[in-house]
Amino acid sequence: MEKDSLLSSVADVVLDNGLKVICLKKTGAPIVSVQVWYKTGSVNERGGIHGISHFFEHMMFRGSKNVKSEEHARRINDVGGHCNAFTAEDVTAYLNSVPRNYLDMALELETDRMRDLSITGDVLETERKVIVEEYQGYMNNPLTKAFLEFRKVFYGDHPYSTGPLGDLEDIRSVSIEDCLKYYRTWYRPDNAVAVVVGDFDSTDAVVDRVRVTLGSVANQTGEKPTQDNSIKQTALRQGNSRMERRVEFDVPFLILGYPAPSARDVDALPLEILQVIISQGETGRMHREIVRRKSIAVMVGGINQCLKWSGMTLFFGVFTPDVAVGRVERALVEQIESIKRSGVTREEMEKVRNATLTNRIFELYSAEQICQRLGYSETVEGDYKNWVRRLDALERLDSDALVAAARKYWDESNRHTLYLKPKKIKPLYFLAGLARRLFHRKGRA
């Protein structure tokens, strides 16, 4: 497999204040991406403050000592750039992309809010309303609502059971003091990673600029925050569950969930590869068998969510109301079992290698995407080099390693099932589907 020459130039340094800086010069377009990843997210929340990580992410745009409320976003926009942020279970990331001559501006804006955030009561209340609007937007989607309930069962008493969206009651009660405490605890340079990728003169010069900006922010008094041991100990749960919900959604939807390992675990990559083989593209096993050859479902797919401490592997099927859900479930499970029984073919391994290499190569065209990959890999997977070396790691995997991972995690005793059943089914649609199915069966006999 070909190596990425560009990625061999990634440089990293830990500054005196503990901030880790990862830097890569990438020409091709006169732009630069600056991202700051804080190693905190909803996993660090407890009852009463579920949703504070996301709330706080909003407050980071509401002004700091030298930057007025929303001015960060405006200044980035006004030079042609864009900025955003997201809160996940383990991390909260702030993303800026600007024309290359505005690199200093982006660094200074991030420095100001890392050092001296301003939080006033009025602004907090206004932003609370914005967050409630965002929350309601998610909850008006019946799939999201049901999935959040499923997630609570899946993760049980682990903090991952409540996602970054949080709980509405907690969001309504978050105070300035809560925010300041959260800020002082987690938003420290020694708990953050700055990633800079783009078209700049030299890596050394950029590191110097980061040193005099973000590198000048002092840590608040006290030790670097550590996460509760219970987070790690209760990460990978055993057990299974079945959940059925009637929802305002016209299409039956079945989700199967299995526990997945930490993103730092050696099994994370085999499971990612298995997911490609099973559920991606027209040649994915599930699509080919369940949608195309057997016509049981209309759409199938899957996704792995490997978080810092554990995760979930999901497979789903979307089908018509005339198909029994049990049939869809058996069809999905059969594809999973077939991998466990017979492994994968040489052609499938070759396909995955080519698909992974293609994805990687096309990611390398974008400074922002590289930045995001490096930031995620460093903060969630534990080392950005995991991403850099992924192609080598893939090269070393064989069918046996994939089968071992499938057998280890995809066991019936650990399967969680969510069936979303439409509240209303049009009788005519049902009959039309049934007729089509009978005809289809006849035709194939």
Add this chain to the structure above:
Amino acid sequence: MYTFPSMTRATLSNGLQVIWVPDREQRAMTIALQIPVGEFSDPVSLEGLTELTVSLMQKGTASLSSEQFSDRLEQTGATLFAETGDEHVVLGCKMLSHHADAVVPLFWEMACSPRFDESELARLKRELITALQAEMSDPNALANKHFFPLLCGKNHPAGRVHAIESIKRIGIADIRSFYSRYFSPEESVLVVAGDAIGGEGGGTWQSLFAKWSAKRGAVPCIGEPIPALSETSIKLVDKQDITQTYFMIGHPAPGELTPGRNALALANYILGGGNFSSRLMERVRSDKGKTYGISSQIMCNRNCGIFMISTATLSSQTAEVLTTIFDVYREFSAKGVTDAELAKAKEFAIGNMAFQLEGIGNIAEKLLWLSLYGRETAYIEHFDKTIAAIGKDAVNEAVTAYLSSKHCAVVAVGKKEEIGSQLSGFGKVMTVNFRAAP
């Protein structure tokens, strides 16, 4: 000033324009074919025909079944992409350059000799119908679906939207006939960008591209300007299980080829296109916290366009938010932009172009966009000077001409008991169930 990578252009004997863009940044290649026909050419009652044609083209070729085709393609890691616009479609493929010799002929066979298998069509129709059913639970999708017919009327192609019934009516004969009528090299453009471009002018591939001999049987539909509204019309789409009102508000706008289009784009950035730098975002979100997001945009085709604002707010705030939106719009119409706002909007437009040209995918997309409107690369290369030269008077003239409509089409998706009376203060309200045809 922006600089495109060096490129060569050729018009082949069959009329196809080919743009070769050698680029060594990565060991990859993108090929993208633009055909000047889109959804405006869907026959009445067969809405969705263009989309299904483009989807079905990707399911096998004359010599390969759908499974054989996807096996060959995906084995190399190559991925197809497609875009269905109102007046154009794009089919493309991203690939590793060392597989280009295998993938490019495969892609070309797909484009020129699609299989059009009836059983594949049946499957795609099920998929599309299921997606349309799923949209019934998405208030944003419902707002979209009802907005365009309300604004444009069903006599304009922009007012006709995909529906389950129209998808059901489409047969394999319709697809074959549509393809043979409109898909030909004439006025089509092919961009081949990346580091696998063999020899001067592409050699073997160019001969391959020249073999496409199809002739166009009809002229695709170009949308006429959308008639101005004679009154404000409000449609309440009743959905009982949601807690917010989802708005789409708008009126006709000029087409892409209208003089003053760039001045209008700057004006829209200031009004609602500029995210946190826009007036709508500042007033509705930043100052009042009444929404998670609000934006305005101008959707353009050659000769017609639509200005629209979209947002969502808690049901109880429906009237307050609508009032604020109209206040901001009217104030903008009456007073225009300030010097400071315009300076920032211009800096955004100039600075942002660098992002639009990052990587061969974006470059290919921009070249096709230029071709669609008959523009040369100089349009982009001198874009900064063009924007810098636009004065406040020109922008305010665009505001007066295009963003000062007395009437709007308003679609509000929400619970009728909670929002009906709030909307009635803004004009006559027509209420429909969310399952009603738009």
